[in-house]
Amino acid sequence: MSTPFDEEIEELRATYQSQLAQIGDLQRRMREVTGTATAKSGAMKVTVGPQGEVTALEFPTGAYRRMTPKELADMVMSTIQEARAKATAALTEIMAPHLPEGLDAEHLVRGTANVGELFPQEPAMPEGVREYVEQGRIARHVGEGPKITHK
Known part of the structure; x- marks a missing residue:
């Protein structure tokens, strides 16, 4: 069964895989x-x-x-x-x-950088995804199907 977020999830996976490959290359260059x-x-x-x-x-x-x-x-x-x-x-x-x-x-x-100050306490995500994660439901808009809204 597909969910309203399948397309977004696939895009996130593709982005993740690309970033993972870039990190692997970066680590190799750093080791050299x-x-x-x-x-x-x-x-x-x-x-x-x-x-x-x-x-x-x-x-x-x-x-x-x-x-x-x-x-x-x-x-x-x-x-x-x-x-x-x-x-x-x-x-x-x-x-x-x-x-x-x-x-x-x-x-x-x-080793003198304070990287903790750079990252938010909560990860950035579209409001619809946040609502789904926190409350187990999808944001619905009048006259529309499921929709992810961005902050």
Whole structure:
């Protein structure tokens, strides 16, 4: 048995499937993000993944052998920080076009965004659907069949 909402439900399903495919592509692109930095001296190169984890560390020259432990540690840390900043920038660029207005992609990537403020307490839906969900009946208008009304 069909309901008055079959067409709308099918449209919602199609929209959902399309959005799900887009999210899958977005997640794939995010997993592939890397950030690479080379120390100013050229003594090391580091690559990090999307979460800032070090995935490669190279010392293309023997220059590190002439460094004090503190100089070496400072070089390693600053180069990793630079690579992480590049990965964060790449993630931000990928995510920004897909976020709701008012949500800063960089804050989201860094975990400092308050996303709870962006979402309503109740999901948006046509008034007829809301009435049906809440009261189990369909809005009827004089002289018309079942109709979904939008706010």
